[in-house]
Amino acid sequence: MxxxxxxxxxxxxxxxxxxxxxxxxxxxxxxxxxxxxxxxxxxxxxxxxxxxxxxxxxxxxxxxxxxxxxxxxxxxxxxxxxxxxxxxxxxxxxxxxxxxxSLRTGAIGGVAIRHLSAPDARSVGILGSGAQARTQLAAAAAVRKLERARVFSPDEKRRAAFADEMERALGLEVVPVGSAREAVDDADIVIAATASRAPVIHAADLKPGVHINTVGPKTCDGHELGLDIADAADVIATDSPEQTRAYASPFFLAGSGHEHRMADLADIMAGRAGGRGSPEDTTLFCSVGLAxxxxxxxxxxxxxxxxxx
Amino acid sequence: MxxxxxxxxxxxxxxxxxxxxxxxxxxxxxxxxxxxxxxxxxxxxxxxxxxxxxxxxxxxxxxxxxxxxxxxxxxxxxxxxxxxxxxxxxxxxxxxxxxxxSLRTGAIGGVAIRHLSAPDARSVGILGSGAQARTQLAAAAAVRKLERARVFSPDEKRRAAFADEMERALGLEVVPVGSAREAVDDADIVIAATASRAPVIHAADLKPGVHINTVGPKTCDGHELGLDIADAADVIATDSPEQTRAYASPFFLAGSGHEHRMADLADIMAGRAGGRGSPEDTTLFCSVGLAxxxxxxxxxxxxxxxxxx
Known part of the structure; x- marks a missing residue:
């Protein structure tokens, strides 16, 4: 023991x-x-x-x-x-x-990136500089051959510290940038791990073929990503559809129509639901922390x- | 921590x-x-x-x-x-x-003995020689000035080992005896801590004023004490009336009428239910292990x- x-x-x-x-x-x-x-x-x-x-x-x-x-x-x-x-x-x-x-939540993000992002994804845009942002980036680095990452969070010191620490820890270039848009515009993979209750990026900021993990708030009351990103997504997945329905405040996709096409990541992995179909597909993973x-x-x-x- | x-x-x-x-x-x-x-x-x-x-x-x-x-x-x-x-x-x-x-179950027995047995109780009769019998006797010794104990269990070696060990541990005379009746006939306090599914003693074996703890089986399917002891008891108490009603097999007092007069030990302690009223009262405590x-x-x-x- x-x-x-x-x-x-x-x-x-x-x-x-x-x-x-x-x-x-x-x-x-x-x-x-x-x-x-x-x-x-x-x-x-x-x-x-x-x-x-x-x-x-x-x-x-x-x-x-x-x-x-x-x-x-x-x-x-x-x-x-x-x-x-x-x-x-x-x-x-x-x-x-x-x-x-946080290791567990990071690893769930890693499984999603492994099964949904482009196999040749090389660059990550990170929104947020807390514990979840760290473990999500580490997870991404564990499943894709990353070359570079950009990080934005409102506090300049925190994003610089994040970049320093993660560059050393993961052995890849991590650059702090001055806006959310700049962090994501060239990214093959976007990690949203903020505490923001209002959208931090817009669909127009993202390049075709991007995969996005949203780890932060995602209820109707507050969500770090807006419906425009769900509109743009060819695939929307989650680790637990039942948990998205059990939030005290409804899930941010509730009533949008998108909740009905949200797939269980497990089903995508098992080939029972469709995943990424082409290099231009945008894929969105809503991490809720499967119990x-x-x-x-x-x-x-x-x-x-x-x-x- | x-x-x-x-x-x-x-x-x-x-x-x-x-x-x-x-x-x-x-x-x-x-x-x-x-x-x-x-x-x-x-x-x-x-x-x-x-x-x-x-x-x-x-x-x-x-x-x-x-x-x-x-x-x-x-x-x-x-x-x-x-x-x-x-x-x-x-x-x-x-x-x-x-x-x-087992410390917890023993201690529940100790609280019952403190509040229900005669304050001048000096002798204990123990039925059973397992872990529960040990902790119940230790608990009795912690709340009453005991002078002697007798123990019966069917296996002669086990009861002898029990007596040796408990005599050393508690500093009181502990004598192994050859029958259940002999263990209890002179006892101020009786501890039934057996695995028996049939009554091991009868009310007629007990002296007036005795207090009994039953720790072993006590469902309709199997019970170490019979209804004759409930009939003889002036006070019947338990640590959890609700748990006695929640057993898969009904509690051994179910349908006897006695279940309605079974008091919550906590209520007796708080003076909200009657406890021992005289030195001749027989008191019975049914230990279920309050969650x-x-x-x-x-x-x-x-x-x-x-x-x-």
């Missing part, structure tokens, strides 16, 4: 491990072997909730586990993810902290890292 | 800590401050379930947390109990293994033990 914390999850190689684990999880989902029930909330009066996403994967080497986090309003949050190997009823380990969650996948990523990381409790 | 395992929970002094924690939990329950929703099961196909008891305590120094265990059918089981301090949203710690659960209490016990143990992760 291993217990891992954030400090154990800094190895850059773990992104590839997480992406491969999610690849397997999405294929399990396509085969109805991913266990992914709705979140389970327990309320502690007016103090907040404990929120559980319980899930796993059936079939060969079945896994079970959960993630839990609290909404008690503290400055720091420590999630717990635990994984059992079902065959021998063994608790494989526990992963504590926040890094697993149950933390367990699958944690399991793969526990397999490769040795840190006895 | 502390992580504790079974090996950290061997200190005999922890039983008193657990009993005091449960005392507070029962008073919180009487004041509607104990959070104790029904168990939450998630099924992994035909392989088994993950089962969560989520709970905590509101009011001063509020706590939240959960216990989780699996039913995947392995030889060993590792429960996880995690506790947050709600005020500062801090994960206080995690307790792994099986000892916390949410693992978290309270774990929290108290994390407070007294220091074992940094």
């Amino acid at each position: 291993k217990i891992l914390g954030d400090e154990d999850l800094n190895d850059g190689g773990l992104m590839a491990v997480a992406i491969d684990a999610l690849e397997a999880a999405f294929l399990a989902r396509a085969g109805d072997r991913l266990i992914s029930p709705p979140r389970h909330h327990v309320s502690f009066g007016d103090r907040g909730d404990l929120v559980f996403t319980i899930g796993g994967i059936l079939g060969e080497a079945p896994l079970a586990g959960f993630r839990v986090y609290e909404t008690f309003g503290g400055a720091e949050h420590c999630q717990i993810v635990a994984v059992w190997s079902v065959d021998d009823a063994r608790l494989k380990g526990i992963v504590l902290g926040e890094r697993l969650g 149950g996948t933390e367990v699958v990523v944690a399991s793969a990381i526990l397999d490769v890292l040795g840190a006895p409790a | 502390k992580i504790l395992g079974d090996e950290d929970l061997n200190d005999g002094g922890l039983m008193a800590v657990a009993i005091d924690a449960l005392e507070a939990a029962f008073l919180a329950r009487a004041g509607d401050r104990l959070i104790s929703p029904p168990r939450h099961h998630v099924s992994f196909g035909d392989r088994g379930d993950l089962v969560f008891t989520i709970g905590g305590i509101l009011g001063e120094a509020p706590l939240a947390g959960f216990r989780v265990y699996e039913t995947f059918g392995g030889a060993e089981h590792c429960q996880i109990v995690a506790v947050w301090s709600v005020d500062d949203a801090r994960l206080k710690g995690i307790v792994l293994g099986e000892r916390l659960g 949410g209490t693992e978290v309270v016990v774990a929290s108290a143990i994390l407070d007294v033990l220091g074992a940094p992760a």
Whole structure:
């Protein structure tokens, strides 16, 4: 039984491990072997909730586990993810902290980029300079032979720091630029990972054949991308159509007509729904964080890292 | 943040800590401050379930947390109990293994003995020689000035080993005896902690004024005590009337009429239901393992033990 914390999850190689684990999880989902029930909330009066996403994967080497986090309003949050190997009823380990969650979300983006972006994509435009922007770019670099990236976020210092750090971490040219438009106009892949509740780019800013991941806000109340980008997209996919329907505020595509053509990424991977058809297709991936996948990523990381409790 | 395992929970002094924690939990329950929703099961196909008891305590120094265990059918089981301090949203710690659960069940028995048995009880009769029998006797010793105990279980070696071990651990005379009747006939307190599905003693075996804890089977399908003991009892109490109604097989008192006079131990403690009225009263406590209490016990143990992760 291993217990891992954030400090154990800094190895850059773990992104590839997480992406491969999610690849397997999405294929399990396509085969109805991913266990992914709705979140389970327990309320502690007016103090907040404990929120559980319980899930796993059936079939060969079945896994079970959960993630839990609290909404008690503290400055720091420590999630717990635990994984059992079902065959021998063994608790494989526990992963504590926040890094697993961003690694997981990054890796979901990586699977989408692998299956939806142009195979010869070389350049990335990044909107945002936070933790999600970092893991999304790392995921993109793990699945495509990237040569360059441009990053925009409103704070000049933050985007410069992001560029410095990611250039070193990934060994590719990362340039901070002064506008969202400039970040994306030449990009084969666009990553929107902002906290913006108003669209940060427009469809006209993008070049033909682009693939876009939207990781930030995407409800009717606030969305970092506008409907014009959905209008321009030949393919719209998500990791969890059911979760897009379960938001407290409706999903930003609700009522646009586009929600009906939104495909499950798992179905695209399994060949049951159409993906990119030509180099000029624009593809849009709406990342919502498929429940149950933390367990699958944690399991793969526990397999490769040795840190006895 | 502390992580504790079974090996950290061997200190005999922890039983008193657990009993005091449960005392507070029962008073919180009487004041509607104990959070104790029904168990939450998630099924992994035909392989088994993950089962969560989520709970905590509101009011001063509020706590939240959960216990989780699996039913995947392995030889060993590792429960996880995690506790947050709600005020500062801090994960206080995690307790792994099986000892916390038996400490908790023992301590529930201890609270019942403290509030229902004769204050001058000196002798205990124990039926069963397993983990629950051990923790129940330790709990009795923590709340009453015991002088002697007798133990019966069908296996002579096991009851002898139990007597040896508990005599050393608790510093009181513990004698193995050859029949259930002999174990209980002189006892002020009787602890039934067997796996028997048929009654192991009869009301006529008991002396007036006895208090009985039943920890083993107590459904209509199988019960270690018979209705004659309920008939003889002046007071019948349980730690969770709602859990007695939620068993898959009905509770052994269902349909007997006695289920309607079964009191909540928390109400007895708070003076809202009658307890022992005279030295001749027979009192019966049906232990079902009030959900949410693992978290309270774990929290108290994390407070007294220091074992940094």
